[in-house]
Structure formats: C-alpha cells, structure tokens
Amino acid sequence: MSEPAVIKEQSLEAAPVTDGEFAAFMARLEPVGPDDATHPVCVAVSGGGDSMALAVLARRWRRNILALVVDHALRSESAEEAALTCRRLAALDIPARQLTLGTMKPGGLQERARDARFEALEAACVAAGSSSLLVAHHEADQEETLWMRQERGSGPRGLCGMAGRAIRGRIVLLRPLLTVRPERLRATLRQAGVAWCEDPSNQNRRFRRVAVRQDLTADERQQMHVLRKAACTAQQSDEQHLAALLARWSEWQPEGWVKLSSGIRQEALRDELLGRLIRLVGGQDYMPNRQAVAALWQAEHGALGRACLAPLRGRETGWMLYREARNLDDRAPAQKGQRWDGRWRYLGPERPECVIAALGQKKARLLRAGRDVSACVLPALPALWRGDDVVAVPEDSRGLCDDLPRVPFVWDSGAPLTGERSWKG
Known part of the structure; x- marks a missing residue:
C-alpha cells in the first residue's frame, strides 16, 4: 500500500512548539509519575498531524512513552494505515502498539466506535503499567467544542470545555496542547521532518464540527475563551458547594x-x-x-x-x-480486573468456568435474608454464575444468605462525583 498523501502547508508563520514549552505544559498537569520503563506514559496516535506532533513532543520530553494506534476496522485499508503509522513512529524511536477493535453492532456507529476506542486504549494502558494517556486536543478543538456546546444550551459545566486533566475509568486523560494552535503543531512536524496524513472526513461539511471549524471567525473564537473563563469560575464554586452537599445529604451504600x-x-x-x-x-x-x-x-x-x-x-x-432492574443483560467472563455493567470491577480470583451477570429478581427473592437493605436493590448486584447457579456474590453485600460465598468486587463507574477535572490548560 502506498503512503497517503502528506499535507504540505505553505505557511511558515507559525512557530514550532519548543521542548521547553512542552515540558511546561506537562508540568501544569502533574502528577504524571517518574520516567520509568515499567510505567510508560501512553500517547493516543491516529497518524494525523495533531497526534503525530504530540508523539514527537512527548518523546523529546521523556524516554519511556508508548504510542497506541487504534484500527477501527471499519474500512478495508484501515489496518494498513494503522501499521504505517506504527512504522513511522518506530522510525522516530517511539515504540507503538496497534490495537484492533472488534466488530461493532449497527446503530450509533460513531458513539460505539468512540466507546470501543476508549475501552481499548484504557485496557492497553493498564496492560502496559500506565495510568496516563496523552491525547492531542488543541486550542482550536477547544473553541469548536465550546461553540457547539453553546448551541446546545450547555450550562457552566459544559462550557468549561475539555479539561487539561480528567479521570476516566482506570486512567487519567491528559491534554497538554489545549493552549496550542494547530498551525504550530504542523510547524513542529515540518521542523522535525516528520510526515503525517489527513482523514478526508475532516473536510466533510456534513459533520457539524467540520462546518464549525471552517466557519468560525477569529472574533468568535476569542469569544469562546471569554465564555470558558467565566464558566470555569462559576463551576469551581459549584464543585465546592456540591462536595459539601454530598457530605451533608447523601450516604453511599x-x-x-x-x-x-x-x-x-x-x-x-x-x-x-x-x-x-x-x-x-x-x-x-x-x-x-x-x-x-x-x-x-x-x-x-x-x-x-x-x-x-x-x-x-x-x-x-x-x-x-x-x-433499576432492567437492561441488565451484560455477561462477562469472571476474569480478574473484569468490569461489569459500567459499575463494578471483579478483583478475582480467576473463575474460567463462571460468568459475571446480574443476580436478577428471581434469584434475589430466593437468596434474600433479613431486612438490611430493600429488596429492590438486590437484583442489580453482580454475581458469579456457573450455568443456572449463583456461586458467589460481592463480599460487602448485605441482605443475602450468609452461607453464600463472597468474592471481591469494587465500585468502578469511572466518573468521580466532584473534582474530576483540572481547571488548568
């Protein structure tokens, strides 16, 4: 397969991002951890100019990084394109791992692809011993996101835009380039002599973001920065108030x-x-x-x-x-670290003969003991099933027969209630 056409911009006005600048961007997002081979910082790389520039800058910043290249497997040529990106990264002394997504169900394809991409990236980070993933969103992405959220009537939380640091699942997303213009990223690649390619869909005006990107004026982009600053100030106050309300009025069970x-x-x-x-x-x-x-x-x-x-x-x-006791059809292998229903994570031991599935209403009625908890909460609990039999339930769960074996589950919804964001960047 021949290499995709490389975009060669003629404007040389934008200055490349310097190594010192990038180090300062990363310092604002600390803690990141030591430069350790057993705990590399991962970088999401698509092969486009933004993510390739991020990979180049990250490799100059520290030795131990790992690029993760996702093949969505939606087009016949996508596997080779991902492999090409891995080869380009290898030539830059950047280790890379190609991740191929499985077949996705029809309907809501973009949303499913986004979720599947993150799950693959998260799993790859954890497997590599990393808790941090760098992504290449830049200043223009932020402006366009804010414009579209304003169109939808978002409140202060949404109008804070993308955070420089945000917890998601088992990892932290880091966006060090949110104050950098995309032209500077291309200039960084030109200076380094690094090729990149563009996705043709980035010019397709059928997508709302593309139309916004092409139509926003310089004044409108500046308005988004003023809007975001005001929203962040309001949201920080709300976060403190919400934390106090949680402590006063709610009890986690x-x-x-x-x-x-x-x-x-x-x-x-x-x-x-x-x-x-x-x-x-x-x-x-x-x-x-x-x-x-x-x-x-x-x-x-x-x-x-x-x-x-x-x-x-x-x-x-x-x-x-x-x-609620509906839409609890998720079944997953009883493997250590397995996440279930977007809420629980199984901590082991490995039980290859079992699956994780909801306790369900019928079994909850049969296995209920005492009145420690309302019967309505029990069906949604995870349980280990072997065939038609429940063989274990979460170790801290109340209201079930004492002789049921207990196994360790922890709550892992992936989204803190308050304080999930860094307001820097």
Whole structure:
C-alpha cells in the first residue's frame, strides 16, 4: 500500500512548539509519575498531524512513552494505515502498539466506535503499567467544542470545555496542547521532518464540527475563551458547594445505591447533584439532561438513566437511588480486573468456568435474608454464575444468605462525583 498523501502547508508563520514549552505544559498537569520503563506514559496516535506532533513532543520530553494506534476496522485499508503509522513512529524511536477493535453492532456507529476506542486504549494502558494517556486536543478543538456546546444550551459545566486533566475509568486523560494552535503543531512536524496524513472526513461539511471549524471567525473564537473563563469560575464554586452537599445529604451504600436525606430538596444545586448521582448509580458516561432531572424531582419517584428514585421506606424520610432492574443483560467472563455493567470491577480470583451477570429478581427473592437493605436493590448486584447457579456474590453485600460465598468486587463507574477535572490548560 502506498503512503497517503502528506499535507504540505505553505505557511511558515507559525512557530514550532519548543521542548521547553512542552515540558511546561506537562508540568501544569502533574502528577504524571517518574520516567520509568515499567510505567510508560501512553500517547493516543491516529497518524494525523495533531497526534503525530504530540508523539514527537512527548518523546523529546521523556524516554519511556508508548504510542497506541487504534484500527477501527471499519474500512478495508484501515489496518494498513494503522501499521504505517506504527512504522513511522518506530522510525522516530517511539515504540507503538496497534490495537484492533472488534466488530461493532449497527446503530450509533460513531458513539460505539468512540466507546470501543476508549475501552481499548484504557485496557492497553493498564496492560502496559500506565495510568496516563496523552491525547492531542488543541486550542482550536477547544473553541469548536465550546461553540457547539453553546448551541446546545450547555450550562457552566459544559462550557468549561475539555479539561487539561480528567479521570476516566482506570486512567487519567491528559491534554497538554489545549493552549496550542494547530498551525504550530504542523510547524513542529515540518521542523522535525516528520510526515503525517489527513482523514478526508475532516473536510466533510456534513459533520457539524467540520462546518464549525471552517466557519468560525477569529472574533468568535476569542469569544469562546471569554465564555470558558467565566464558566470555569462559576463551576469551581459549584464543585465546592456540591462536595459539601454530598457530605451533608447523601450516604453511599455498599450495594451500589445512595440514600438521600429530605433536606436536599431545598438546595439550589439539587438537580445537578441528582444528575451526577444518576450517572454514578446507573453506570453511565454522561449525565441526563437537566429538564429530565427536574421532572424526576417533581414526581419524587421514577426511572432515569438506568437509575430509580423512590421514597425511603419505614420511618425514614428521604429517597433511595438505585440501579433499576432492567437492561441488565451484560455477561462477562469472571476474569480478574473484569468490569461489569459500567459499575463494578471483579478483583478475582480467576473463575474460567463462571460468568459475571446480574443476580436478577428471581434469584434475589430466593437468596434474600433479613431486612438490611430493600429488596429492590438486590437484583442489580453482580454475581458469579456457573450455568443456572449463583456461586458467589460481592463480599460487602448485605441482605443475602450468609452461607453464600463472597468474592471481591469494587465500585468502578469511572466518573468521580466532584473534582474530576483540572481547571488548568
């Protein structure tokens, strides 16, 4: 296969990013960890100009990095394109690993591809001993993201844009280039004599981001920076308030549900807090929209985002928020480190004869013991199944027969409730 056409820009006005600048960008995102071969910093590389420049800069910054190149396997030529990128990286003394995604179900292809790409990158980072992944979003990406979020009516949280440092799953995403113009990244590659290629879809105006990229004026881009600064200031104040509300009005339960005190209804940020808790309990990547959360509070019971809100029973006042007992079809091998339903991670031991699946309503009724927890929370618990038999349940779960074997599960929704972002960069 011949190499894709390399973009050769004529403008030489933009200055390359210097090694000192990049080191300063990374210092703002600390902690990153030592330059250790057993814990490399990983870099997501597509082969385009932005990510290739990031790889070059990262390799100058420290010795032990690992480039991760994802082949989405959606086009016949994608495998060779990914292999070509790996060869280019090898020529730069950058070790690279090619990751090939499996077949994806039809419908919502872009979203599925994005989720599958991150899962592959996360797993590769963990396998390599890394807890950090560098991605190449730059200043123009940030401006375009903010413009589109403004169009959708995002609040301060969304208008803070992409964070320089954000926790996702078992790793930390680091975006050191958010203050760098893309022209400077191309200049960095030209100076280093490094080839790159462009995805033709980056010029396709059918995609909203492409149209925004081509149409935004310099003044409109500057407006996005003013908007973001104001949003970040407001959001930092809200984060502190939300942390205080969580401590005062909510109680996390070992079965993966939350007890909410009645006083939360009087708080100004109650909708934001409930939205974040729904994302947590439902194991979702994103919060439900604010209108839907407000409607749920209005009704004081109901389901949203795979979570259910219901009044506490007995003498207690307030509500319980728990994973609904529907859409629990996820089955996964009982392997150490396996994540299940976007909420739990199995810590072992390896049980090749078993699968991880929901306890389910029928088994929850049969195995329930005592009144320590409401019966409605038990069906969504993970359990180890061998054929039609439940052979183990999470070690900290209450309300189930004492003679059931217990195995270690930990909560791992991948999204902290507060303080998940770095406001730098």
